[in-house]
Amino acid sequence: MGAYKYMQELWRKKQSDVMKFLLRTRCWYYRQLNTVHRAPRPTRPDKARRLGYRAKQGDMLYTA
Numbered sequence: 001m002g003a004y005k006y007m008q009e010l011w012r013k014k015q016s017d018v019m020k021f022l023l024r025t026r027c028w029y030y031r032q033l034n035t036v037h038r039a040p041r042p043t044r045p046d047k048a049r050r051l052g053y054r055a056k057q058g059d060m061l062y063t064a
Contacts, residue, residue, distance in 0.1 A: 004046040011044065039063050
């Protein structure tokens with residue numbers, strides 16, 4: 001099983017301790033940033049790849 005499959009399973013089990021900690025720390029981190037900021041990488045790489053994201057030079061990803 002590849003890494004993306006493991007990441008998918010983690011997102012399905014949101015009540016696990018790992019996901020609770022990850023979501024809590026990300027929530028805190030995003031509150032510290034400006035309203036709109038440039039993200040260095042997608043927060044969910046497995047889903048981003050399924051939707052067609054490719055890490056190319058010049059592509060920018062913003063979160064609001």
